[in-house]
Amino acid sequence: MSTIVLLTVTGLGLAALYFLVASGLSLIFGLMGVLNFAHGAFLTVGAYGTWWAAGHLPGAGSTGWSFVLAVVFGVAVGTAVAALVELALIRPLYERHIEQVLVTVGLSLAMVALVRAIWGADARPFPRPEWAQRTTSLLGANVPNDRFLLIGTAVVVLVAVLVLLRSTRIGLVIRAGVENRTMVTALGIDVRKAFTLVFAVGGAFAALAGSLGGVYLGSISPGQGTSLLIFAFIVVVIGGMSSITGTAVAAVLVGLVQQYANYYAASGVGDLSVVLLLAVVLLTRPSGLSAKVA
Amino acid sequence: MRSVPIGRFAPLVILVVLAVLPYSTLQVPVLFDGLLNSPGTLQLLALCLLFGGLALSYDLLFGFTGLLSFGHALYFAGGTYVANLALTELGWGLGAALLLTTAVGTVLPLLVGSVALRVSGIAFSMVTLATAQVGSILVLQDPGGYTGGEEGLALDRGQVPDAFVGVFNTVNLYWLALVYLTVVYVVVSWVTRSRAGRVWQAIRENERRVEVLGLRPYTFKLLVFVLAGLLAALGGVVHLLVLGGSTPRTTTSEFTLSLLVMVVLGGAGSRWGAVLGGVLYTYLDSRLTDLASSPAVQDLPEWLRVPLSEPLFLLGSLFVVVVFFVPGGIAGLVDRLRSRRRRGEDDGPAPGRVVEQLKDRVGAGMSGPRDGI
Amino acid sequence: MSTTEPTAAQRPVVLQLTDVHVRLSGSHILQGVDLTVRRGGVTALLGRNGAGKTTTVKSVLGLVPAAGTIELTDAAGRVHRLTGRRTHEVVRLGVGYAPEDREVFGGLTVAENLALAERRGSAHHPDRVYELFPELQQRSRQLAGTLSGGQQQMVAIGRLLLNDNQVLLVDEPTKGLAPLLVTEVAEVLARAAEEVTVLLVEQNLSVVRRMAIDAAVVDNGRVVWTGSASELLADADRTRELLGVATSAPLDESRSHSSSGAEGRTREDLPARRSRSAPAPEVGG
Numbered sequence: 033m034s035t036i037v038l039l040t041v042t043g044l045g046l047a048a049l050y051f052l053v054a055s056g057l058s059l060i061f062g063l064m065g066v067l068n069f070a071h072g073a074f075l076t077v078g079a080y081g082t083w084w085a086a087g088h089l090p091g092a093g094s095t096g097w098s099f100v101l102a103v104v105f106g107v108a109v110g111t112a113v114a115a116l117v118e119l120a121l122i123r124p125l126y127e128r129h130i131e132q133v134l135v136t137v138g139l140s141l142a143m144v145a146l147v148r149a150i151w152g153a154d155a156r157p158f159p160r161p162e163w164a165q166r167t168t169s170l171l172g173a174n175v176p177n178d179r180f181l182l183i184g185t186a187v188v189v190l191v192a193v194l195v196l197l198r199s200t201r202i203g204l205v206i207r208a209g210v211e212n213r214t215m216v217t218a219l220g221i222d223v224r225k226a227f228t229l230v231f232a233v234g235g236a237f238a239a240l241a242g243s244l245g246g247v248y249l250g251s252i253s254p255g256q257g258t259s260l261l262i263f264a265f266i267v268v269v270i271g272g273m274s275s276i277t278g279t280a281v282a283a284v285l286v287g288l289v290q291q292y293a294n295y296y297a298a299s300g301v302g303d304l305s306v307v308l309l310l311a312v313v314l315l316t317r318p319s320g321l322s323a324k325v326a
Numbered sequence: 327m328r329s330v331p332i333g334r335f336a337p338l339v340i341l342v343v344l345a346v347l348p349y350s351t352l353q354v355p356v357l358f359d360g361l362l363n364s365p366g367t368l369q370l371l372a373l374c375l376l377f378g379g380l381a382l383s384y385d386l387l388f389g390f391t392g393l394l395s396f397g398h399a400l401y402f403a404g405g406t407y408v409a410n411l412a413l414t415e416l417g418w419g420l421g422a423a424l425l426l427t428t429a430v431g432t433v434l435p436l437l438v439g440s441v442a443l444r445v446s447g448i449a450f451s452m453v454t455l456a457t458a459q460v461g462s463i464l465v466l467q468d469p470g471g472y473t474g475g476e477e478g479l480a481l482d483r484g485q486v487p488d489a490f491v492g493v494f495n496t497v498n499l500y501w502l503a504l505v506y507l508t509v510v511y512v513v514v515s516w517v518t519r520s521r522a523g524r525v526w527q528a529i530r531e532n533e534r535r536v537e538v539l540g541l542r543p544y545t546f547k548l549l550v551f552v553l554a555g556l557l558a559a560l561g562g563v564v565h566l567l568v569l570g571g572s573t574p575r576t577t578t579s580e581f582t583l584s585l586l587v588m589v590v591l592g593g594a595g596s597r598w599g600a601v602l603g604g605v606l607y608t609y610l611d612s613r614l615t616d617l618a619s620s621p622a623v624q625d626l627p628e629w630l631r632v633p634l635s636e637p638l639f640l641l642g643s644l645f646v647v648v649v650f651f652v653p654g655g656i657a658g659l660v661d662r663l664r665s666r667r668r669r670g671e672d673d674g675p676a677p678g679r680v681v682e683q684l685k686d687r688v689g690a691g692m693s694g695p696r697d698g699i
Numbered sequence: 700m701s702t703t704e705p706t707a708a709q710r711p712v713v714l715q716l717t718d719v720h721v722r723l724s725g726s727h728i729l730q731g732v733d734l735t736v737r738r739g740g741v742t743a744l745l746g747r748n749g750a751g752k753t754t755t756v757k758s759v760l761g762l763v764p765a766a767g768t769i770e771l772t773d774a775a776g777r778v779h780r781l782t783g784r785r786t787h788e789v790v791r792l793g794v795g796y797a798p799e800d801r802e803v804f805g806g807l808t809v810a811e812n813l814a815l816a817e818r819r820g821s822a823h824h825p826d827r828v829y830e831l832f833p834e835l836q837q838r839s840r841q842l843a844g845t846l847s848g849g850q851q852q853m854v855a856i857g858r859l860l861l862n863d864n865q866v867l868l869v870d871e872p873t874k875g876l877a878p879l880l881v882t883e884v885a886e887v888l889a890r891a892a893e894e895v896t897v898l899l900v901e902q903n904l905s906v907v908r909r910m911a912i913d914a915a916v917v918d919n920g921r922v923v924w925t926g927s928a929s930e931l932l933a934d935a936d937r938t939r940e941l942l943g944v945a946t947s948a949p950l951d952e953s954r955s956h957s958s959s960g961a962e963g964r965t966r967e968d969l970p971a972r973r974s975r976s977a978p979a980p981e982v983g984g
């Protein structure tokens with residue numbers, strides 16, 4: 033029993049990480065038609081931003097509120113980088129999807145390489161607040177607290193995104209834009225503002241995933257974002273490409289399948305079963321689990 | 327007018343020059359460190375030629391058919407690991423290993439393609455990405471200790487003909503890579519001019535029109551997917567011999583992305599463009615790595631030295647610049663210069679400008695965004 | 700319904716297209732469209748299927764890449780060049796658009812569809828739309844994708860009425876609607892036309908007969924005839940020649956006759972050659 037509890041909570045923690053990365057990806061794809069390969073780099077930037085702030089930024093550190101400040105800094109950097117990328121590199125290629133994807137591919141290679149050039153290719157120990165290192169006993173299992181941190185954050189983000197989409201004007205524009213971008217502009221709305229916003233918000237979530245992933249894994253390395261990105265892509269496809277709730281469900285599914293299979297079969301089998309899951313979903317329901325935005 | 331026959335024979339001339347190049351003892355200062363026929367230079371050149379061929383096999387998918395696969399690495403890596411296992415683990419001869427690799431190199435893309443091609447657009451790209459990830463995971467997990475995990479797998483040279491072993495035989499590896507490139511070039515030239523090639527081009531431009539003509543795009547796409555996969559797997563064998571082992575680096579998605587970079591750099595949909603892109607990328611990657619450790623760079627101030635120490639940073643940035651300012655890559659650039667000289671003639675879309683034609687493909691498929699109106 | 704009809708010369712120009720060319724995926728679709736829309740009432744844009752009506756409308760909005768000059772003159776007499784502007788900027792200058800296939804957002808409710816269309820500083824309220832289409836009020840929380848085609852068209856037209864516009868571009872609003880609904884939609888459009896100029900693409904000639912003052916006929920990517928709508932429709936032979944259809948009996952005879960009883964006019968600003976010429980595919984481009 034305690035094993036199952038631990039596996040489930042850990043799987044949900046992983047799902048939370050996937051969701052943080054995938055929600056931005058699916059919003060960006062849904063609204064702009066851009067498959068953002070640079071998303072993994074945003075994650076890396078956020079993780080290194082937090083790590084750097086914990087060591088260098090006055091007031092920031094690895095405990096309590098000072099750690100929160102470090103995370104805020106990392107997220108801010110990730111957000112700024114994402115917004116800048118959209119304004120400078122994606123927007124000029126408006127509606128030229130292949131070129132936009134190619135630019136994000138080039139960026140993902142260049143940005144990760146730059147991080148590697150500055151801080152080296154080796155993994156760096158990541159600051160972990162003391163609370164996150166302790167465990168909480170839940171139904172007889174000793175669950176590390178960082179799982180709860182991840183899950184809680186993902187739930188807050190999910191609720192916040194849903195509120196944004198369902199009850200604000202910009203959310204209305206985003207939902208309409210996912211359906212039919214051109215008609216949104218034909219109503220006199222500059223849909224590009226929503227593009228920048230979605231990119232920045234997606235970058236923020238990715239950076240947050242980078243920070244929390246660092247806490248979860250205990251270390252960060254430049255390539256981490258890219259390997260997480262592939263599973264996030266899978267989550268996005270399974271979730272229906274442009275749906276937030278679909279993405280959330282898919283993230284839970286993928287996280288749990290991966291954890292259980294890795295434990296009960298063999299290490300690595302979980303990753304393989306996720307790919308299998310993707311193939312099964314695509315072959316049986318080619319449009320993914322859900323086709324609605326929010 | 328006179329440039330036409332020269333253009334037609336250019337590949338042949340280049341082939342002859344490349345074939346006799348190892349007999350030259352020229353010293354090309356800045357470009358290469360040693361003499362042209364020094365083992366170090368020859369190995370770099372061999373890698374350049376090999377990746378020229380590999381990039382061309384990828385262009386068959388992307389440039390000629392419009393299939394944006396993110397999993398080409400799987401077949402290349404499959405080639406090196408299968409051949410390596412056959413030689414090193416099973417103790418087979420090179421011929422038998424080559425046969426096995428050919429079989430695997432046909433069946434694997436056939437299996438993956440038959441599933442992945444049921445969906446199109448981004449979904450297809452994702453399925454190929456995910457299946458390639460399976461390869462990467464398998465290799466890194468090192469089941470049964472067969473793949474060597476992160477360390478890679480050294481080749482048992484005892485099983486390889488002596489001609490391909492040892493520093494002094496680097497020239498033979500160079501010729502092997504040249505043969506590989508030539509084979510890929512000839513095959514791609516031939517198939518793209520065949521009836522299937524015309525269907526592939528039609529699929530790239532407008533898949534629905536192909537359906538209207540009563541043809542099944544699926545079959546033709548599967549055909550090109552398998553052919554490109556097989557050519558990549560054979561390239562994997564050459565890579566194995568040139569490097570003397572298999573490395574997990576060839577299984578990563580980053581590796582596939584670098585193939586995409588090569589093709590777009592050189593010019594998607596152009597044979598010589600893709601080859602040139604592969605050659606140039608490999609050369610720059612290697613030379614920039616050398617440059618990074620050279621005293622000239624080590625003495626630079628930190629803000630310059632740090633970015634210069636990562637070839638991938640420079641190549642990635644170069645790629646972004648090309649996508650922005652040189653649509654169609656090198657081939658597209660040459661084409662525009664040429665057509666400016668003989669303006670007026672309109673021969674339809676220029677080779678190497680395929681990316682522009684593919685505009686809508688990547689956004690399509692799945693429940694992606696729709697532009698009404 | 701306009702009962703008093705000012706003559707063409709008295710009505711200022713609101714939208715002017717001059718030598719507009721559009722090329723799409725290699726074909727030359729608009730081959731020099733010249734079109735004048737005058738302030739007030741309805742101008743009908745007619746033509747066979749595939750003539751280029753929708754493309755003409757889209758060129759005004761910048762939804763297709765257009766060469767040539769397109770100018771909007773606002774109520775204050777300021778002239779705005781529309782070519783080269785982005786779609787949302789054109790719309791904000793006061794160009795409302797109801798596209799051919801309605802294009803309501805199926806995943807949004809009726810109320811959300813209307814809220815989205817309301818531009819900043821708009822003086823109107825969705826209630827205005829609900830007044831005109833009471834049916835929508837009951838369904839304001841229903842997803843627009845689940846509405847009937849006619850109700851969707853009401854939403855599409857309702858979107859136009861939420862802002863102060865200089866001109867409305869309405870592309871085939873009665874396409875696929877039952878006769879009763881055609882009347883209802885036409886009624887609303889006619890009411891809207893009392894306040895704002897409408898450029899109406901329409902295949903249903905009885906609707907044209909009821910509301911249009913001016914008419915322009917597009918064929919093969921050119922405007923081949925302009926003049927008074929009633930003049931055009933009164934001449935069955937020419938209508939057949941230009942539009943490839945026979946004039947149908949008007950829905951409501953008494954009304955159509957009393958409202959558009961004036962004689963046909965030829966616009967003085969257009970050379971007679973153009974206004975009278977038959978479809979002219981032989982004119983090489």
Ligand SMILES: Nc1ncnc2c1ncn2[C@@H]1O[C@H](COP(=O)(O)OP(=O)(O)OP(=O)(O)O)[C@@H](O)[C@H]1O
Pocket residue numbers: 723724726728746747748749750751752753754755799
């Ligand atoms: N994106 C496009 N690419 C190529 N051709 C196009 C495109 N859009 C429209 N066309 C062609 O342009 C011509 C004019 O089309 P348009 O939609 O403007 O006609 P229309 O007058 O509105 O016709 P209908 O009455 O059927 O709505 C048609 O022949 C059409 O096939």
Ligand SMILES: [Mg+2]
Pocket residue numbers: 752753754799870
């Ligand atoms: Mg039309």
